[in-house]
Amino acid sequence: MRLFATGLLVAMAAAFLLLKHYAGTHPGWDFALAFTEAAMVGGLADWFAVTALFRHPLGLPIPHTAIIPDNKDRIADSMAAFLRDNFLTPQVVARRLIGFNLAASAAAFLSDPRREGEARLRDGAASLIADVLESLDPDRIGGQVRAGLARQLEKLEVAPLLGQMLAAAIADKRHLPLIDGSIRWAGHTLEANEDMVRTMIRERANSLLRFTGLDTRIANSVLDGLYKLMAEMIVMPDHPLRLKIESLLEGLAHDLVHDPVLRAKVEGTKREMLANPALTGWWQGLWERFRHALIATLRDPDAELTGKFGTMLADLGQAVRNDPRLQTQINRFARRTLVGVVSRYGDEIVRLVSETVKRWDAGTVTARIEGAVGRDLQFIRINGTLVGGLVGLAIHAVERLL
Template identity: 65%
Template sequence: MRLFATGLLLFMAAAFIVLKRLAVLHPEWSGPLGYAISFTEAAMVGGLADWFAVTALFRHPLGLPIPHTAIIPDNKDRIADSMAMFLRDNFLTPQVVARRLKGFNLAAATGAFLSDPARDEQSRIRAGAANLLADVLESLDPEQMGGMVKTGLRRQLEKIDAAPLLGQMLTSAIADRRHLPVLESVLRKIGEAIESNEPLIREMIHQRANSIMRWTGLDERLANGVLDGAYRLLAEVIVQPDHPLRARIDEALAKLAEDLRSKPETQAKVERIKNELIENPAVAAWLDGMWERTRAALLKAVRNPDKALSGALGESLAQLGQALGDDARLQYMVNRFARRTLVGIVSRYGGEIVRLVSETVKRWDARTVTDRIEGAVGRDLQFIRINGTLVGGLFGVCIHVADQLL
C-alpha cells in the first residue's frame, strides 16, 4: 500500500509533465487539457501534503528535524501514560468490571467451551484467545511481572495468621485420624536413620564407656541392647494402634494444636518463623523458579491448546463443562465467585497492572513504538495518502471550473 500510494503520486507528477508538454505542442487542446492539468497539479499538492502529514506522525520527513514532526516517538512516554489511563478508566475499575460482568453468564459460556472445545466456533475462539494470551505473556517484562507476582504472593502470605490456621488443620487431622500415616512414615524414617548410622552410634557408645566396659566387651553388648531396643520400640509403635507412646504423641499434638489456636506465645513464635521464611533468600529463589515454571507451562499450553485439552485432562474438563452447562445453581455460584474475584483483583492490583503497561511501553525504544503503532493502523495510513491525492485532484478541477466561469 505504501508503494501504491507513492506510485500514484509519481504517476500524477509524470502525467502533469506530459500534459504540460502537450499543451505547449498543441495549443488548440489547451481547453480540455486545462482540466486534466489542474487535476494532476492539485493531486500532487494533496498527495504531498498527506504524505508529509502521515510521515510527520512517525518520523522526520526526509530526515529533516522540522518542528512538530516525529510526533509519536517524541511523545512516547506521554502516549504510554495515556494508554495506561485509558485502560484504567475503561477496563480496570471495579465499577466497570462489575457492570460488564452483570448479566454475563460466564459459567455457561465456560461450560459450553469445555464440553465441546472441538467445534469450529470454539476452536477459533480458543486459538484467538491462546494467541492473545501468549503475546501478552511474551510482551510483558518477565522480571517485572515476576516481581509483581512475588510481591502479591508475599503480601498474601504476610496477611495469613498462620498459627490458628495450623492449629485448626492439626485438630481436624487428629480428629479424622489423618495424621497416622504421617506419624508412621516419620517413625519409619527414624528407624532408617538409626540403621544407616549404626556404626556412628556404636562408636559414640564405645567412646563414652569406661575402660572396664571396653575391656570386658560390655560396651558392645550395651550398643546392641540400645539399638535392638530402639528398633523394637519403633516397630511396636508402628504395628500397635493402641500403643501407649501413640497416645502420648496424640496428647502432645493435641496440646500443640490448642497452643497454636489460643496461646499468644506460641502464635508469636510461629509468626516469627513465618516472617523469617518469607525473608529467606531461598524462598525468594523458590518463588522466582515457581513463576518461571508457571510462565513456561502457560506459554506451552496456550501455544498448543489442542494438546493441552486432550487425554484424561480433556475428559475431566468436558465433564466439568457439562456440569456447568446443566446446573443452574452451580452457574450462579461460579458467576458470583467470578464477579467477586475479578472485582477484587481489579481493586487490589488494577493500579499495578496499569503501571506495568505504562512502564513496559516506556521501556520500548522509539522505533519499536513507531513500528508497532504504524503496523496496527496499517493500510489506512496509505489510504489517507491515496485519498489526499484523488480528493486534491477533484478540488483542483473544481477550482479550474470556478476560474473559467469567473
C-alpha cells in the same frame, strides 16, 4: 501500500509534466492539468502529514514533526490513563459483566462433543500442567509445601481427632475387618516362623525335657493352642479375647479425647516426628517421585490420564450447563474475583503498561504503531491525492464558469 501511494503521487507528477508539455492542444486539457496539479499538492501534503507522525520528513528537523518518537513518554502515560479510566475500574468491570453468562459460555464450549480441536484442548491442558510442574523449583516448592504442612500440623491437636475417628469407626463397625485382618496376619506370621518358636521353646526347656522329647510335644501344644485361639477369635464374634480387644479400642478412643496425659504424649510424639530429619527426606523424595511420574504421564499422549482430560472437561461442562444455580454461583465468583483483581492490581497493571512503553526506544515505538495503523495511513495519502485532484478539478471548473 506505501509503494502504491508513492507510485500514485509519482504518476500524478508525470501526468502533470506530460500535460504541461502538450498544454493548449485540446479544450479539455486544462481540466486534466488542474486535476494532476491539485492531486500532487494533496498527495504531497498528506505525505508530509503522515511522515511527520513517525519521523522528520526528508530528515529535516522541522518543528512539530516526528511527533510519536518525541512524545513517547506522554503517549505511554495517556495509554495507561485511558486503560485505567475505561477498563480497569471496579465499576466498569462490574457493569460489563452484568448480564454476561460466563459459566454458560464456558460450559457450552467444554461440553460440546462435536467441537473441533477436542484433542488439542485436552493435550494443551495436559501440556500446560506438565510445564507448570517442570518449572517448579523442587527444593523450594517441596520446602514450602513441607513447611505449610508442618505449620498446619503444629496447630492441629491430633489426639482428639484420632479419638473421634476411632470412636466413629467403632460405632459403624468398621473396626471389625481390621481386627480380623490383624488376627489373620498374626496367624500367617506364626505359621511362617514355626521353626523359630520351636527353637525358642527347646532352648528354654531343661535337659530332662529335651532328653525325653517332651520339649517337642510342648512346642506342638503351644502352636496348636495359638492356632486354635486365633481360629476361634475369627469365627466367634463374642470371643472373650476379641471382646477385650474391642474394649481396649473403645477405651483408647475415649482417652484420646478426654485424657490430658495421653493427649500430651501424642502431641509430643507428633512434634518429634515433625522435627525428625528423616521425615523431611522422606517427604522430599516422595514429592519428587510423584512430580516426575505425573510429568511423564502427562507428556505421554497415549497415557490413560492424558486421555481422560477431554472426558473430564466435557463432564465438567455438561454439569455446569445443566445446573443454573451452579452457573449463578460461578458467574458471581468470577465477577467478584475480577472486580477484586482490578481493585487490587489495577494500578500495578496500568503502571506496568506505562513503564513498558517508556522503556521502549523511539524506533520500537514508531515501528509498532506504524505497523499497526500503517495501511490506513497510506490510504490517507491515496485519498489525499485523489480528493485533491477532484477539488482542483472543481475549482478549475468554477473558474471557467465565472
